[in-house]
Amino acid sequence: MGAAAHDRSGELVGCLGDRCAKAWTTTAATTKTAGATATATTTTKTTTVGGGSGGAKVRVAAIGSLARFGPRGQMYAADIARSMQDEDCGTAVAAIEALAGMGQRGAAFADEVADALEDPRDPVRSAAAAALEAFGWEGAPGAAAEGQ
Numbered sequence: 001m002g003a004a005a006h007d008r009s010g011e012l013v014g015c016l017g018d019r020c021a022k023a024w025t026t027t028a029a030t031t032k033t034a035g036a037t038a039t040a041t042t043t044t045k046t047t048t049v050g051g052g053s054g055g056a057k058v059r060v061a062a063i064g065s066l067a068r069f070g071p072r073g074q075m076y077a078a079d080i081a082r083s084m085q086d087e088d089c090g091t092a093v094a095a096i097e098a099l100a101g102m103g104q105r106g107a108a109f110a111d112e113v114a115d116a117l118e119d120p121r122d123p124v125r126s127a128a129a130a131a132l133e134a135f136g137w138e139g140a141p142g143a144a145a146e147g148q
Helices: 003-015 053-068 077-085 089-100 103-107 110-118 122-135 143-147
Strands: 022-033 036-047
Touching (some): 053 077, 053 089, 077 089, 089 110
16 A cells, blocks of 8 residues: 555544544645646545434444555554543444454553453453454453363
8 A cells, every 4th residue: 555545544543533524625726837747646534513323324434444454554453452441332343343354563552452341241251252353362251161
């Protein structure tokens, strides 16, 4: 992935803290100078009124996008791990699932994922159990049954 994708990953990390819906607009301006062509890209974030689930949708989408960035996205595993504490259940589940797919970088947060086994929300606990199994974590629910 090129430098442009890396720049976008930084923007996506910024979305993890958004508490209201955002509309991202990207504009490209091309200029010609002395026979050379240069393109400048500007990204503008516009806040929409009312947050709620719109902001959660942005955070879930940002987490999913970072997870799909492969090794570059894995650099933001700590940012994603913080999203496990999100008040929105879907955001917390997305963060856990993203960490589960990040190999060793995601597994570095196995203790934090294990803490999610105590979350009062069923989907969060289920995602945590699945992630711990993906990490090969010895304390994962079902790991003892597999070893028998």
